[in-house]
């Protein structure tokens with residue numbers, strides 16, 4: 001009976017958890033926006049850049065990918081508290097963005113390099129600049145190809161946003177922790193929290209699959 | 223013949239250790255159709271690519287009319303606009319329809335108004351008999367259709383000369399004819415053309431001059447009659463009979 005009562009308490013706190021979803025989504029969306037832009041820029045530099053710029057893109061990707069996200073997050077946060085104050089909310093967004101940008105730069109690099117060389121040559125032969133070739137010819141094709149890999153990376157960002165709990169940001173995971181403590185029902189609470197992540201991920205993956213087929217180039221295999 | 227459109231002077235090109243072009247010189251005159259033949263690996267593609275600077279020559283000069291073609295200068299894009307290039311494997315932009323493929327050059331490079339560019343593109347597609355497929359994407363077209371769209375794309379820039387690098391050698395035999403027809407029409411319309419091709423029928427009908435390239439230089443050149451029937455060099459004769467056998471059309475055999 002006591003168990004039932006506290007189980008009900010967990011269910012009663014679902015609206016409270018859902019408010020956390022809003023924050024989770026905000027963090028994820030902003031991190032993805034920044035991370036994707038940075039990832040694309042890094043990939044372009046990797047493929048078409050030269051000298052120190054290209055070297056920087058390579059080192060950046062290798063370095064970031066060898067650090068745990070939590071370490072990046074704490075470094076940013078404490079760098080923040082010692083020099084300029086970065087609010088926890090922005091620390092997690094920045095950390096996620098910097099982190100995913102490294103992985104995404106590899107995704108976009110692969111996609112760009114999978115476009116045949118002849119595409120850029122045809123663009124140049126028409127008199128386009130390299131810049132025009134990249135933006136009018138290569139990226140429209142490469143980005144389409146990258147969609148499923150990008151979508152996968154995006155769900156990782158969504159789930160990784162739960163690390164924000166470590167800084168006390170009251171997103172979904174953090175709220176789960178409160179509920180768990182208040183109700184003494186950790187298992188049930190985290191099942192509910194897990195289900196919410198599952199639903200979010202599923203909905204996102206489904207809609208990205210729709211986007212993918214919507215922008216597919218007619219007649220092309222993939 | 224009248225004025226030179228393209229002058230290639232003493233061009234050298236080396237890839238690592240292999241010397242490909244060894245002081246090649248060649249002039250193409252206005253309205254002329256030059257067909258370039260030669261063994262595989264002899265530098266035919268490299269020559270065409272050096273002309274519009276997709277490949278950087280090591281030395282030598284190339285002029286389009288009186289303009290020297292040089293990299294790093296702002297005139298490179300301007301020069302390329304005036305040189306149409308048709309590739310062996312088409313290289314149509316996969317994400318654009320046939321119409322957009324033809325219009326994109328004028329829009330992006332010449333900053334032509336979109337409506338005007340689309341009109342122009344439609345006209346060029348009609349010229350190559352592809353107007354009906356204007357809304358199709360490259361992946362929805364046959365090889366021959368793709369190549370005709372690629373020709374229209376180059377024509378839309380209103381080039382002074384068209385370069386063709388084995389435009390039919392990636393095509394199934396039954397699709398070659400439609401592309402050669404378009405090229406013959408172009409030749410008849412007075413377009414200056416430089417065509418790397420081993421299609422003997424086309425060469426005999428459309429070429430003003432055949433250039434036999436071997437070992438990085440022009441080994442021999444002359445009218446189709448001379449090169450096919452009465453070449454000066456033994457090597458030219460050998461090569462002609464070899465491709466005649468490969469072409470295996472009986473029309474080609476009677477030449478020998």
Ligand SMILES: Nc1ncnc2c1ncn2[C@@H]1O[C@H](COP(=O)(O)OP(=O)(O)OP(=O)(O)O)[C@@H](O)[C@H]1O
Pocket residue numbers: 237238240242260261262263264265266267268269
């Ligand atoms: N980018 C490159 N890097 C290294 N070697 C190259 C490159 N491009 C061409 N070559 C070499 O230069 C030589 C000439 O090549 P090219 O493509 O110009 O010959 P081709 O006459 O067009 O031959 P084919 O009839 O087979 O098309 C070949 O030996 C080729 O391997």
Ligand SMILES: [Mg+2]
Pocket residue numbers: 266267268387388
């Ligand atoms: Mg070649």
